[in-house]
Amino acid sequence: MEAELADFDLIVIGSGPGGYVAAIRATQLGMKVAIVERESLGGICLNWGCIPTKALLRSAEVLHLAKNAKSFGLKIDKTDFDLQAVVKRSRDVAKQLSGGVGHLMKKNKIEVIMGEASLKKGKPAPVVTVKDKDGKTKDYQAKHVMLATGARARAIPQAGLEPDGKLIWTYRDAMVPETLPKKLLVIGSGAIGIEFASFYNELGSDVTVVEAVDRILPVEDEEISAMARKQFEKQGLKFMTGAQVKSLKKNKNSVTAEISAGGKSETIEADRVILAIGIVGNVENLGLEELGAKIEKTHVVVDGFGRTGVQGLYAIGDLTGPPWLAHKASHEGVICVEGIAGANHAHPFDASNVPGCTYSHPQIASVGLTEAKAKEAGHKVKVGKFPFIGNGKAIALGASEGLVKTVFDAETGELLGAHMIGAEVTELIQGYVIAREGELTEAELMETVFPHPTLSEMMHESVLSAYGRVLHI
Template identity: 75%
Template sequence: MADKFDLIVVGSGPGGYVAAIRASQLGLKTAIVERDALGGVCLNWGCIPTKALLRTSEVYHNMKHAEAFGLKAEGVSFDLDAVVKRSRQIAGQLSGGVKHLLKKNKVTVIEGEGRLEKGKPAPKVIVKGKDGKDTSLEAKHVMLATGARARTIPQAGLEPDGKFIWTAKEAMVPDTMPKKLLVIGSGAIGIEFASFYKTMGADVTVVEMMDRILPVEDEEISAMALKSFKKDGMKVITGAAVDSVKPGKDTIQATIKPKDGKQTTESYDRIVLAIGIVGNVENLGLEDLGVKVDRSHVTVDGFGQTNVPGLYAIGDLTGPPWLAHKASHEGIVCVEKIAGKNPHAFETWNIPGCTYCRPQIASVGLTEAKAKETGHDVKVGRFPFIGNGKAIALGEPEGMIKTVFDAKTGELLGAHMIGAEVTELIQGYVVARQGELTEGELMETVFPHPTLSEMMHESTLDAFGRAIHY
């Protein structure tokens, strides 16, 4: 006799565990299936441990520049093993926290690898435990939250080998600090690792196939980031691809081929692959069920429903943006729909993106170019960090906040930032967009002084010719 639940969630990342907790809060008897550590890739091998590493590099940078603050710090160095250990301890602590939350909310945790078989009213979930034995589970509803993994390029020899070629997972637990590092891809993941290793002393080269780095960001922000990275000594090659690699005894050769220009071959200690991700759709039994999959991502409607009755999917498995907070929100929307509530269908129009490099980058909504492309007559505001007292006091005078408004309605179409702590500031504009505030409400809002948030006010004022401090 199979164990029966109202909802079974396969995968315990930030989408899966949040959905399971909310389902239990709504009175659904809920189970979650996880083959590895609770919290998924994000908590164990992504969002959290990378931020721990980046915080270490930030402190290290400040220590090396202590003199600028009137301080003395001589012989500054680091212990790589201790740096990695701190990162892993933080991930472990939070994974334990997820376990506590699931227990507190009476969610049944089942260890093992899940796959689906035909069943009614929803597919059955067969879990292969660590002992190799199968357990059959039944539920009225089944949610897939199996996430995604790094994309590889087998034809160029760019597959993780555990030594020279790293994915994000290997880059988080380096056995050695590479003297010379090649990062392939300049999205958030690639740039974060490039920033970490460069700050820790590595000679870093970034290769990007597109004509600019951080291609999803506003062009002005990308340009400012490029200028900052190059000033810091990072080498960046855009409009180029790695054509082939050749491992040696202690290093790996990479041939870089620009769209226009002569290809070059150089040796590196390590290569980090950051060229996107693919959904974890394999070995789930999706083919036998006839689940629609588009380029490794499960197709769903605005409530996470697949084309198979009783089967849902959320998070990275369903496509971009590949962000933890997107997955969590999708999970809640999906569960509330299952429970008979009336949530708004999930949309991606107001999901903020954050990149925790140095300087930080954050954005929400339309870029200036996209706003114009979609037919908006726009008003654009800008405010530089150098005009903000708090930024100067922090010793962080480089950066900018840019806002894009509809000239006719005053609607905030998008906001784009680069500089210290912008990953925290962006939420102010997210709330403004969610509340459908116009430039009028933002102008009339009082921002505390001295704070970095004052720049958000000034950027809005600048869009309408009213900036005070610029």
């Protein structure tokens, strides 16, 4: 059927944190907007990613505190957990937030079209064809079309590294376990792998993490990675770094992994395996090749405003490549929409100020360049460090293991990067993000008054440390 001309100013395909935020911003700018979603409002993040995993990790954190109640002068005779209740709480949190996105769509008068979208040539933008659950199709025309279809877990079928939902899990399967695996193998030590390793370890699983490079959390500063490994190993986690999983063989109710490390090969048997070896963009079945959109390594190539090079077609979020983070997708969506609207303050997206967070125990957070990357880029650096053991609030919380590290350009005072490990650092990192976005130097950070007693005081002390002025160590 022929589409009516310009049913909408903007159609967004995908309702994750990139898509729905972009849709809302577009309505604020006076556009008539529709959003297409094939599964659940809120996308992977709200339903099967960021939010429900944090609910699981919160249960693990409470369990950890209960186990250590004696150190706080409290008596808890027995600590135990109900796995199905833990999972149910996580799913309920996801359901609540997905419903909240539905409310936001109604509030902002955004039309929600449920179904699977594909594209075909059209003007002034590609025509969007939506197939509903009954298989019926309908065409929609907009002045602009934005892809926010996200990504999914990477698999390597040739080596048997392919999820089956039973023995070999993706993050999605790992969120809804029917029983607790006694032995768990996690392949990949990025944020997703480490978070699940931390969760299952706290609940009592015997967890081994395999990482292909020579250290865990490879995108983090080396000093932070080393400290993280030391703390995780204290908790009972096992790591194999510089290791390759050559194959996975499924048995009746277990998996045998062949792992190569240091020129030697060994086998590990586990009840379940979690694949956390990266993600691939959801670019299939959209009609992108016919439209002429450029795709590299499963990701759509865009400029700093989300433009694909195809008239009227834009892409944002995980679909466009790393960093694969919800807050990056949201920000990209806003910049893209403001560019479409011709907003005067629109500027190209800059990934260098996007913070990364890992919600394990302990937490890890960072922004900007690591010390090694700063030196590789030719900077002469000043490095500041402050340990949690020197902070009164950390000691009072019973969380005195951790570190705040800052990296400055020795000549200009520019904050090149900040790296943290310890309690609540995922809540602290935004201070350094603001400093980088505002182009603050060490002078402004030193003059800033931080409240006492707080964990944030360590951020101040780390800056002072870089310039030989640290006060409390």
